[in-house]
Amino acid sequence: MAEAVYPVSAEWARDALIDEGRYREMYERSVSDPESFWREEAQRVDWMRPFTVVKQTSFHEDDFGISWFTDGTLNLSANCLDRHLAARGEEIAILWEADDPSTPERRITYRQLHEQVCRFANLLKSKGVRKGERVTIYLPMVPEAAVAMLACARIGAIHSIVFAGFSPEALAGRITDCDSRIVLTADEGLRGGKKIPLKTNVDEALKECACVDTVIVLAHTGADVHMEDGRDCDWASAAEGQSAECEPAEMNAEDPLFILYTSGSTGKPKGVLHTTGGYAVWASMTHEYVFDYKPGQIFWCAADVGWVTGHSYVVYGPLMNGATTVMFEGVPNHPDPSRFWQIVDKFGVEIFYAAPTALRSLMREGDEWVRKTSRKSLRLLGSVGEPINPEAWGWYHEVVGEGRCPIVDTWWQTETGGVMISPLPGATALKPGSATRPMFGVQPRLLDSDGREIDGAGDGCLVITDSWPGQMRTVWGDHERFFQTYFSTFKGAYFTGDGCRRDEDGYYWITGRIDDVINVSGHRLGTAEVESALVAHAKVAEAAVVGMPHDIKGQGIYAFVTTNAEVEPDEDLRKALVAWVRHEIGPIATPDVIQFTPALPKTRSGKIMRRILRKIGENDVSNLGDTSTLADPSVVDSLIANRPQPA
Numbered sequence: 001m002a003e004a005v006y007p008v009s010a011e012w013a014r015d016a017l018i019d020e021g022r023y024r025e026m027y028e029r030s031v032s033d034p035e036s037f038w039r040e041e042a043q044r045v046d047w048m049r050p051f052t053v054v055k056q057t058s059f060h061e062d063d064f065g066i067s068w069f070t071d072g073t074l075n076l077s078a079n080c081l082d083r084h085l086a087a088r089g090e091e092i093a094i095l096w097e098a099d100d101p102s103t104p105e106r107r108i109t110y111r112q113l114h115e116q117v118c119r120f121a122n123l124l125k126s127k128g129v130r131k132g133e134r135v136t137i138y139l140p141m142v143p144e145a146a147v148a149m150l151a152c153a154r155i156g157a158i159h160s161i162v163f164a165g166f167s168p169e170a171l172a173g174r175i176t177d178c179d180s181r182i183v184l185t186a187d188e189g190l191r192g193g194k195k196i197p198l199k200t201n202v203d204e205a206l207k208e209c210a211c212v213d214t215v216i217v218l219a220h221t222g223a224d225v226h227m228e229d230g231r232d233c234d235w236a237s238a239a240e241g242q243s244a245e246c247e248p249a250e251m252n253a254e255d256p257l258f259i260l261y262t263s264g265s266t267g268k269p270k271g272v273l274h275t276t277g278g279y280a281v282w283a284s285m286t287h288e289y290v291f292d293y294k295p296g297q298i299f300w301c302a303a304d305v306g307w308v309t310g311h312s313y314v315v316y317g318p319l320m321n322g323a324t325t326v327m328f329e330g331v332p333n334h335p336d337p338s339r340f341w342q343i344v345d346k347f348g349v350e351i352f353y354a355a356p357t358a359l360r361s362l363m364r365e366g367d368e369w370v371r372k373t374s375r376k377s378l379r380l381l382g383s384v385g386e387p388i389n390p391e392a393w394g395w396y397h398e399v400v401g402e403g404r405c406p407i408v409d410t411w412w413q414t415e416t417g418g419v420m421i422s423p424l425p426g427a428t429a430l431k432p433g434s435a436t437r438p439m440f441g442v443q444p445r446l447l448d449s450d451g452r453e454i455d456g457a458g459d460g461c462l463v464i465t466d467s468w469p470g471q472m473r474t475v476w477g478d479h480e481r482f483f484q485t486y487f488s489t490f491k492g493a494y495f496t497g498d499g500c501r502r503d504e505d506g507y508y509w510i511t512g513r514i515d516d517v518i519n520v521s522g523h524r525l526g527t528a529e530v531e532s533a534l535v536a537h538a539k540v541a542e543a544a545v546v547g548m549p550h551d552i553k554g555q556g557i558y559a560f561v562t563t564n565a566e567v568e569p570d571e572d573l574r575k576a577l578v579a580w581v582r583h584e585i586g587p588i589a590t591p592d593v594i595q596f597t598p599a600l601p602k603t604r605s606g607k608i609m610r611r612i613l614r615k616i617g618e619n620d621v622s623n624l625g626d627t628s629t630l631a632d633p634s635v636v637d638s639l640i641a642n643r644p645q646p647a
């Protein structure tokens with residue numbers, strides 16, 4: 001069957017920043033002469049001291065290193081705020097919509113945001129926060145989260161945001177790993193009418209973190225929370241007394257900007273470290289070109305600032321470009337499934353960017369929720385975080401966008417800092433389900449499992465062969481792990497962990513993770529993390545976790561569990577284990593299926609055969625492949641015979 005192709009409309013080709021000819025010319029130059037390309041492109045940043053060196057990068061073991069614009073200096077908060085004050089100080093920087101539609105929205109101008117950031121930066125300084133120090137942020141989706149990020153950037157502190165849906169356990173691990181002395185939080189978060197006890201979670205986490213001596217607490221819902229004498233202080237009253245002026249610190253391009261923890265295929269989550277200059281160039285360039293962003297447009301990225309999408313496309317990218325960025329505290333289906341589109345109408349949103357999982361959950365509620373809103377302001381739609389299935393793509397395009405808005409399906413990762421493969425709306429004909437073509441400077445290659453390059457159309461492991469400015473620079477505290485994780489599988493290349501197909505037109509189709517990482521509702525989880533949570537339970541002897549197809553979430557979590565000998569597994573234990581994993585990691589890690597089994601399929605040398613478990617998780621047991629190395633083949637038959645039905 002021929003694939004559907006949606007050509008660029010004449011109007012988009014005419015009005016967009018980048019048309020097909022320009023894409024080809026710029027892409028070609030970005031890879032044939034990166035020095036001159038990036039020297040030019042980096043002028044979008046206001047440098048304090050201009051750089052002379054553009055790029056010093058190698059993915060090879062003997063001279064491994066990644067640095068961009070090394071001798072330049074800048075301040076990212078000044079790039080997001082100060083430089084806009086003269087021309088657009090009274091324009092709206094952040095448009096905030098509360099969880100409850102009856103709560104008034106907040107409209108914060110660039111001038112107001114600048115003032116709040118300066119006051120908060122001074123507050124951090126008064127608490128002794130210095131350049132290079134780590135500040136943990138555990139906040140709901142409120143403008144103060146952006147204030148906190150920008151205040152850190154202003155004084156050169158490194159922020160580490162922990163998504164407010166993570167448990168106290170997960171928070172404690174992340175605070176300890178980066179040895180953070182200060183935590184910024186709120187009394188409570190609010191999502192879909194439900195309160196999230198953020199301060200209580202922090203108190204719980206801090207029982208395990210000796211390093212923290214300061215907690216700043218935002219009164220958000222007004223709940224009465226415990227305040228620890230000498231450690232905790234109230235955000236508003238402490239910030240109020242501070243000066244509204246704070247000189248931005250002069251930072252080197254390669255000084256760290258933030259750490260963001262993400263799951264890998266082994267061990268505990270790793271602290272992905274991004275630095276200042278290259279990230280600034282990448283976030284603002286991709287925001288401008290991928291979304292065809294022009295000053296004055298209302299831009300809404302519906303991601304949480306707890307994920308990289310929120311870092312790059314709620315805060316840094318849009319604010320660098322002087323945009324009005326929408327920030328939404330709530331969830332797509334509260335109070336009803338029209339909410340997203342009501343917000344689009346309320347604010348006149350022109351560019352809307354969300355994850356397929358949200359779209360699928362709205363799609364099943366029926367078109368009426370969409371159709372009863374206007375959406376006439378929309379001109380461009382974006383998708384991020386997981387493959388978008390053609391059905392959801394079609395619904396997004398026809399129902400939400402009424403056939404008028406191109407969809408940019410953007411492939412990237414926490415590690416890449418910003419969009420890597422995506423259509424440009426004025427240049428790229430769309431194919432539903434394909435992220436299409438590489439961004440400037442990105443050189444994707446497909447390799448087979450022996451590391452041989454696949455030319456032309458084909459399927460393989462997706463690697464990137466040269467550095468780009470937004471690339472992560474290290475794993476916090478473990479540079480060796482950085483090299484081992486990304487650069488040792490295929491020599492001289494960055495390994496993404498994704499499988500990918502390239503078609504005859506050179507379009508890329510991401511097929512999903514080929515390591516032990518699963519993608520649940522656009523959130524990344526390591527199967528090893530869920531396994532270690534399960535085996536930490538007193539009644540569990542062994543656990544193996546795999547992904548399974550899930551209509552809404554993309555992938556669900558399927559856990560095989562062997563209990564201790566004296567334990568009789570039953571429904572109560574199943575419920576207890578589900579609650580346990582939620583408690584250990586957070587609700588995003590809730591197992592969808594737990595299958596108790598007296599044994600796991602292992603090779604004679606004792607290695608769990610995950611390939612077989614994956615097939616059982618997928619309910620695709622007709623072809624299990626080679627099972628001859630199994631120590632006890634009957635284990636597999638019994639697993640298949642006793643496979644529970646997903647709830």
Ligand code: WT7
Nearest residue numbers: 384385386387409410411412413414510513524
């Ligand atoms: C993984 C990265 C992108 C920022 C948010 C998620 C998957 C991401 C797409 C897409 C197919 C995608 C990949 C990737 N992914 N975008 N457009 N099409 N898959 O960042 O948590 O670091 O996860 O998400 O598997 O490796 P992340």
